[in-house]
Amino acid sequence: MANASKIEAKPTPAKPCSVETALDVIGGKWKGVILYHLIDGKKRFSEFRRLYPKLTQFMLTLQLRDLERDGLVHRQVYGEVPPRVEYSLTEYGRTLEPIILAMKAWGQTYQARQGMAAEADQECE
Amino acid sequence: MANASKIEAKPTPAKPCSVETALDVIGGKWKGVILYHLIDGKKRFSEFRRLYPKLTQFMLTLQLRDLERDGLVHRQVYGEVPPRVEYSLTEYGRTLEPIILAMKAWGQTYQARQGMAAEADQECE
DNA sequence: CCCAATAGTATGATTTTTCATACTTAATCT
């Protein structure tokens, strides 16, 4: 039927919901944990790889570049060989700290609720 | 998900990082906004459809079922015809309010920073 | 009888993500 729906299509809002926006920026599969690990100091590329062996180089690069482009993470390249690159939170990135930490706390209650295995993994309890 | 074939060196930590867990639960493309809209009261299925015409029925159903399964959202079915179903936050779901609201506030600063179009859309400014 | 209304399901197709693997670069170590 041609006229099946009376739901009006708004002309695709130029500005999406700000909750949506926030989740676009921090909500990927890995961005949250990357940001979390940056809260307590800068990290090298290889440190992230050690922290999360399941996170491939490709994905790590991708996510870090996104975070950098969005102004949350600073990428410091040292002109050495072998290369050294350090990632850290920008001042703006630090404004996310309360949210990341609140998510961590909430995630813990959720895990407890769902009876998830209780052994802490050492990197992010 | 079956890894019966081989014993892995790292046995795939039973409990992932809690930040990751939280983002699994609230971090989908639509879950954040669904939760946000539930903060100020229950909503019917069709209300969500009006609020977000780009969110298909299929996806809406899927996300709502996830949220229900995770204990965040209550689904109240009234035995009427045509059907009426109301979704609301559970008590546990309400524990997410501060996070959702913080994300909304942060998202606004981000949008301002990125010079996103400033006209508020009425449903989620 | 036929239609409209609501809250979905079912399906196959398409789009987007993610993965595994191999490759690069340039200085230092053996």
Place this chain on the structure above:
DNA sequence: AGATTAAGTATGAAAAATCATACTATTGGG
């Protein structure tokens, strides 16, 4: 000379997410 190192790129394949469309049930109204 050849191996090693860190921080990536590049590529094609595989997996997952999402979409568009059609379909269901029920019942009051015309």
